[in-house]
Amino acid sequence: MRNLANRAPMLTRTGTKARWLADLPPVASDSLLALIALAEADPRNDKIDVGVGVFRDAVGNTPILKVMKEAERRLLETQATKAYLGSAGDKRFAELLRPILLGPHASDERIAGVQTPGGCGALRLGFELAAEANPNARVLVGTPTWPNHPPIIRSVRLEQIDYPYYERGQGIIRFEDMIAALEGAEPGDIALLHGCCHNPTGADLSEDQWREVVRVVSERGLLPLIDIAYQGFGRGLDEDAFGVRLMLDACDEVIIAQSCDKNFSVYRDRVGCLFVKTGSKGATETAMAHVFQRARVMWSMPPDHGAAAVHIILDDKQLRAEWLIELAAMRDRINAVRQRIAGGDPRLAFIGRQYGMFSMLPLSKEQVLKLREDDAIYMADSGRFNVVGLGDDQIDRFIAAVVEAMDS
């Protein structure tokens, strides 16, 4: 055993000197978490926090779904053991998600799913698999994207190639740039795509645009990796899976990272699923063996509680129907708030044509900071805001302040 108290330089296998924990450089703080802390610390009573990334109801709460409470009650009553489940986690949970996400592809034996710790876990595991298959693949990423995508890509040591996805001034997708980037990629490169409810822009591909993207991805021989974290928050459960299913129609190899943390409102319980499709059942089995091996190294097995409760909901006709109603209520609120903001000023009309919780306001960083200081309105420096961060009684004040900021 080495004596750590003795800090004499020691040689590593590469012959370099050991570095100590105390030598670690500082880490830039996560700007969204810092924003939440700032908002919390603001003593003004009328403050508005639209930086936060969770669903909120009309009075500003993120309630546990009624159906989830019932499932948890049943789980407590019936769970007889907490023995290990293995790297695959709750297999029935992954099976029950298949029709919801994959639709007509649910019975395709070339597609396998595995429970993961949230959408983040699914993304990491999906990229691990892709990198293991092709360490030279480059990942095409439309910007702006969810801030956790780049570090996850870096963590598997793949090169990231950015292309512009969104024109902020006009609130539209830079579709020609997107297609040009995908057409310029090499076979085997990875196309990271948002399944629905694009975070941070809210700008989703139309069905025609999906058709075009799918055509280019399949013709160029790219590997699509679709991140779908908000299914059911946009236009509807099936509608939000349109792109995923179209991609499965056209491509032999597809990776899908799914989160259930938002649509079951179980954020901290970390509920997600990774789906992998290859050209044959055998190849998928081999790919999944790699997936389980990677999962075993990273987290051994996913946390059980949230997925077990989702399993109970989806396996029970009545609970499932109740979940759909509660999900529709969340979606309706998101879309109603969007329409109210869109009606507030012609320059905000684009917000009514977008989906999911997030959109980006056409504001400079200075204007965002001024809103923070003068009006106690907290949003990301980029102008990204959570439409349902607004309580019903805050919407008019928010619109007035944003319009004033745009005019300043």
Ligand SMILES: Cc1ncc(COP(=O)(O)O)c(C=O)c1O
């Ligand atoms: C685009 C996107 N992908 C993935 C995730 C990860 O979700 P989870 O909390 O389930 O890890 C999020 C969460 O904010 C997200 O916005």
